[in-house]
Amino acid sequence: MLRYNLIVAVCENFGIGLKGDLPWRLKSELKYFSRTTKRTRDPAKRNVVIMGRKTYFGVPPSKRPLPDRLNIVLSTTMSRAELPNDVLLCRSLEEAMKMLESESEPWCDQIENIWIVGGSGVYEEAMASPRCYRLYITKIQEQFECDTFFPNIPADFHEVPLDEDTPHGVQEENGIKYEYKILEKQ
Numbered sequence: 618m619l620r621y622n623l624i625v626a627v628c629e630n631f632g633i634g635l636k637g638d639l640p641w642r643l644k645s646e647l648k649y650f651s652r653t654t655k656r657t658r659d660p661a662k663r664n665v666v667i668m669g670r671k672t673y674f675g676v677p678p679s680k681r682p683l684p685d686r687l688n689i690v691l692s693t694t695m696s697r698a699e700l701p702n703d704v705l706l707c708r709s710l711e712e713a714m715k716m717l718e719s720e721s722e723p724w725c726d727q728i729e730n731i732w733i734v735g736g737s738g739v740y741e742e743a744m745a746s747p748r749c750y751r752l753y754i755t756k757i758q759e760q761f762e763c764d765t766f767f768p769n770i771p772a773d774f775h776e777v778p779l780d781e782d783t784p785h786g787v788q789e790e791n792g793i794k795y796e797y798k799i800l801e802k803q
Contacts, residue, residue: 623749624754625752626643632764636764659729661727663686665686689704689713690704690706693708710739710742740767752774755798756797783797
């Protein structure tokens with residue numbers, strides 16, 4: 618059974634978005650997201666990013682699909698024609714995972730890590746699954762106006778030490794302080 622990680626930036630009121638965009642501007646945090654979701658140990662492999670329709674279209678057109686990763690969009694209302702040829706469309710998270718596990722698919726042995734990158738409903742479904750391994754959370758130490766929120770984290774997730782690729786301690790950019798945390802399902 619393939620497992621995946623979640624990656625998210627949340628502010629103090631658990632907000633993650635406003636009007637289809639991020640409520641803050643933190644270039645270093647976006648670079649961390651990009652680096653983390655692209656990083657592989659095996660240079661012959663690549664990672665997958667799975668997101669909902671609103672998250673996909675919330676990415677600026679010039680930046681989507683997210684480069685150097687296999688993009689999968691989850692939607693029950695979209696048609697295949699609405700996405701570029703190199704972006705996969707699945708009706709559910711479980712359908713996406715089954716497709717990634719299918720040995721008949723050309724990419725099955727080319728995938729190293731799978732990242733859930735939003736939005737709120739996808740995060741909630743993902744955390745409830747036994748497939749969920751870790752949450753990579755950027756805790757923004759400020760409150761922002763938001764209309765989209767990160768769901769409650771289940772009690773079976775516990776903080777673990779940061780890995781060597783994650784910046785330690787409180788970071789600051791544009792007067793906004795934030796800190797990286799990793800939680801693992803026990």
